[in-house]
Amino acid sequence: xxxxxxxGENIHxxxxxxxxxxxxxTRPDGSGxxxxxxxxxxxxxxxxAVYRDGADWQxxxxxxxxxxxxxxLYGDTAARETAADYxxxxxxxxxxxxxxxxxxxxxEFSTDVDERVRAIRWVAEVVQSASGLPLSVDxxxxxxxxxxxxxxxxxxxxxxxxxxxxxxxxxxxxxxxxGAVVVASAAGEKDLPCNTAQxxxxxxxxxxxxxxxxxxxxxxxxxxxxxxxxxxxxxxRSFLEAVQALRGHYGPAVHITGGLSNVSFGMPGRKxxxxxxxxxxxxxxxxxGIVDPVQINSRILEKLDTxxxxxxxxxxxxxxxxxxxGEYIAAFREGKLNE
Amino acid sequence: xxxLEQIKESLMKGKANDVKAxxxxxxxxxxxxAEILNNGLLAGMAVIGERxxxxxxxxxxxxxxxxxxxxxMEVLKPALQAAKVExxxxxxxxxxxxxxxxxxxxxxxxxxxxxxxKVIDAGINVESSKFIELARQNQAQLIGASALLxxxxxxxxxxxxxxxxxxxxxxxxxxxxxxxxxxxxxxxIGADGYAPDAASAADLAKKxxx
Numbered sequence: 187x188x189x190x191x192x193x194g195e196n197i198h199x200x201x202x203x204x205x206x207x208x209x210x211x212t213r214p215d216g217s218g219x220x221x222x223x224x225x226x227x228x229x230x231x232x233x234x235a236v237y238r239d240g241a242d243w244q245x246x247x248x249x250x251x252x253x254x255x256x257x258x259l260y261g262d263t264a265a266r267e268t269a270a271d272y273x274x275x276x277x278x279x280x281x282x283x284x285x286x287x288x289x290x291x292x293x294e295f296s297t298d299v300d301e302r303v304r305a306i307r308w309v310a311e312v313v314q315s316a317s318g319l320p321l322s323v324d325x326x327x328x329x330x331x332x333x334x335x336x337x338x339x340x341x342x343x344x345x346x347x348x349x350x351x352x353x354x355x356x357x358x359x360x361x362x363x364x365g366a367v368v369v370a371s372a373a374g375e376k377d378l379p380c381n382t383a384q385x386x387x388x389x390x391x392x393x394x395x396x397x398x399x400x401x402x403x404x405x406x407x408x409x410x411x412x413x414x415x416x417x418x419x420x421x422x423r424s425f426l427e428a429v430q431a432l433r434g435h436y437g438p439a440v441h442i443t444g445g446l447s448n449v450s451f452g453m454p455g456r457k458x459x460x461x462x463x464x465x466x467x468x469x470x471x472x473x474x475g476i477v478d479p480v481q482i483n484s485r486i487l488e489k490l491d492t493x494x495x496x497x498x499x500x501x502x503x504x505x506x507x508x509x510x511x512g513e514y515i516a517a518f519r520e521g522k523l524n525e
Numbered sequence: 526x527x528x529l530e531q532i533k534e535s536l537m538k539g540k541a542n543d544v545k546a547x548x549x550x551x552x553x554x555x556x557x558x559a560e561i562l563n564n565g566l567l568a569g570m571a572v573i574g575e576r577x578x579x580x581x582x583x584x585x586x587x588x589x590x591x592x593x594x595x596x597x598m599e600v601l602k603p604a605l606q607a608a609k610v611e612x613x614x615x616x617x618x619x620x621x622x623x624x625x626x627x628x629x630x631x632x633x634x635x636x637x638x639x640x641x642x643k644v645i646d647a648g649i650n651v652e653s654s655k656f657i658e659l660a661r662q663n664q665a666q667l668i669g670a671s672a673l674l675x676x677x678x679x680x681x682x683x684x685x686x687x688x689x690x691x692x693x694x695x696x697x698x699x700x701x702x703x704x705x706x707x708x709x710x711x712x713x714i715g716a717d718g719y720a721p722d723a724a725s726a727a728d729l730a731k732k733x734x735x
Contacts, residue, residue, distance in 0.1 A: 200704060200705075240707075240708075241707060241708040241721075245721060293674070293675040293676075293705065294705045297675060297678070297679065297705075297710060297713075302675075326674045326675065326676045326677075327675070327676050353625065373625060374625075376625070376650060377625050377650070378625045378627075413628065414584070414628065416583065416584035416588075417584060417585075417628050417632070419585075451584070451628075452584025452585070453583055453584065453585070454583055510539075510586070510588065510589050511583070511585045512585075515583055515585065
């Protein structure tokens with residue numbers, strides 16, 4: 187199998203654990219903890235009162251990376267150290283499983299831009315102290331992109347901007363300024379593409395602009411945009427067709443990536459769908475993915491049994507041959523998807 | 526199984542053609558339009574909504590149930606109008622200015638229709654003034670605003686403010702949702718309600734118009 191470039195997506199302030207599950211629990215005294223580490227040496231990140239008393243926790247959810255960032259900025263000395271240890275743990279785990287970039291996103295940590303600037307600086311410093319990988323700074327706000335890139339250690343290869351698009355051209359200037367590579371998304375000025383042709387049309391207009399900014403070839407990670415098959419059975423296929431067309435049109439140098447796990451939103455058995463979709467994206471000519479490297483990496487993809495019933499069901503779902511996922515969901519309910 | 530039960534069951538399975546035929550049959554048997562709506566179509570969607578909340582059914586199943594409901598509604602509409610059955614309320618629904626995401630908004634729209642609301646879909650990238658203009662035109666009781674980005678969710682505040690300064694002040698309420706949105710953000714900007722997911726959005730809307 188060819189090289190699969192993973193942009194590890196796990197350090198993201200939207201990431202949620204279920205309270206009462208394996209990774210987040212309420213202690214008998216009412217305090218909350220995030221659990222991490224290896225079996226036998228499980229460590230605990232305390233959940234601050236603002237999160238413990240918040241609506242998410244009441245609803246049984248907790249944004250664990252956001253908790254770490256809060257402790258990193260506002261916790262006492264011990265909590266700050268544990269929070270840093272937690273992010274380092276997430277970073278190292280992704281590096282070990284094969285990530286090439288570590289994507290960091292603090293957009294949902296706060297609505298206050300200054301607070302997010304402090305958050306991205308702290309995250310960048312902590313993550314880089316534990317891992318030698320370059321960062322991918324992920325934000326819809328150019329101020330955050332700039333703050334994140336300024337905090338990147340330039341000796342470890344180009345950092346990444348996630349993302350630039352026709353609706354976010356400003357990010358292109360930021361990337362050029364800091365010598366970053368870019369995720370170039372297929373979003374249009376006024377809408378998101380809903381079929382293969384619109385994806386190609388938007389990207390074909392974006393690419394010359396990137397070129398003019400000095401971004402070309404290997405500096406570009408094209409993201410044709412992944413949408414869930416749950417809401418439209420054609421969504422998987424039109425992404426894959428776009429990947430194939432883009433590879434043909436732009437040749438071997440450019441990278442083709444995508445937020446591949448978006449495809450399984452709203453479906454059961456997401457891990458299988460994500461793995462098979464990644465396999466299909468690589469087959470179509472992609473060479474990268476913004477994914478969780480613990481769940482999806484070269485080793486796992488090589489071991490996928492492409493002749494299994496589960497693989498075939500997922501492939502049919504992802505190529506539009508199982509409208510509304512009827513077959514896939516039925517198989518899930520019958521327990522047929524677990525090898 | 527009674528005819529209404531059959532409508533409900535067929536809807537839950539997403540069988541649009543069956544639902545349509547069964548509603549036609551119910552009308553031919555002189556069953557009241559409100560009864561068909563409430564105890565057939567909406568009753569089926571209510572079960573789907575509950576199961577969706579508990580992760581017992583998945584998005585595509587909600588989608589085909591909603592589609593089946595739509596098929597039934599088309600047949601039922603003239604009878605509803607003749608009997609002067611009003612929707613539970615009118616909601617203007619859209620994704621805020623600068624934001625192009627529509628998946629969450631569309632799911633909310635489906636659940637609202639399933640709860641008996643008339644939904645005016647304002648689309649994506651919607652200016653605050655457009656939300657208000659559509660609410661006025663359609664005599665809506667609710668505005669539902671969605672945002673998926675921290676950079677765009679601040680535009681929700683604009684809607685709340687613009688409403689406060691308009692003739693619709695006190696007549697139209699604002700509910701908000703989307704991945705980065707929280708209850709505390711809702712409180713901060715003075716919106717009337719926040720829902721964390723599509724099924725809760727329908728519950729919230731019912732509460733806000735009650």
